[in-house]
Amino acid sequence: MRRLSVIRQLLFALLVLLIGVSPLSAAEVLQVRTPSLLQVGDRNRTYTVSLPCIAVPENSKGEAVEWLRQQLPRRQRVNLRPVGSSDGQLVARVIPIGSEIDLSSGLIAAGLASDSCSGETA
Structure with a gap:
């Protein structure tokens, strides 16, 4: 009986390893095309x-x-927070994994861009 229990546990462990849950994959930055x-x-x-x-x-x-x-070396993993779409393109807040600040806010804070949505909630 004990042997059957051990075999059952081994089979269960093997099944878990074979099926396994694949880790959640974040999006990766492939290229910075323009400032936006x-x-x-x-x-x-x-x-x-x-x-x-x-x-x-x-x-x-x-x-x-x-x-x-x-901020975004190639293959940098990022979280995307969609806010809409425009001309078939996803419009999203992009936050590098491990950071709290989205890139739009970062560009504004660095003085390289201005907020074009002032007065709107984003």
Whole structure:
């Protein structure tokens, strides 16, 4: 009887290992395209994400892209908090894993963008 119990436990452990629960995968940044557009991917697809509520002056665009690239090295995992869509693109707050501040707020705080949604809740 004891032997049957051990075999049952081993089979159960093997079943758990084979089925296993795959870890949740966050989106990964693949490319910073512009100060407000990111190429993001997960295991199944890639898509463009637009950062909400920012207006970047023409003379700050290069510096804003460089700031984003420092915050988002390739394959940086991020959380996306969708706020809508525009022209078929996802508009979302993008928060690097381990950070509390979304990138739109970061660009504004760095003085590289202004809040284009002032007065709105985002």
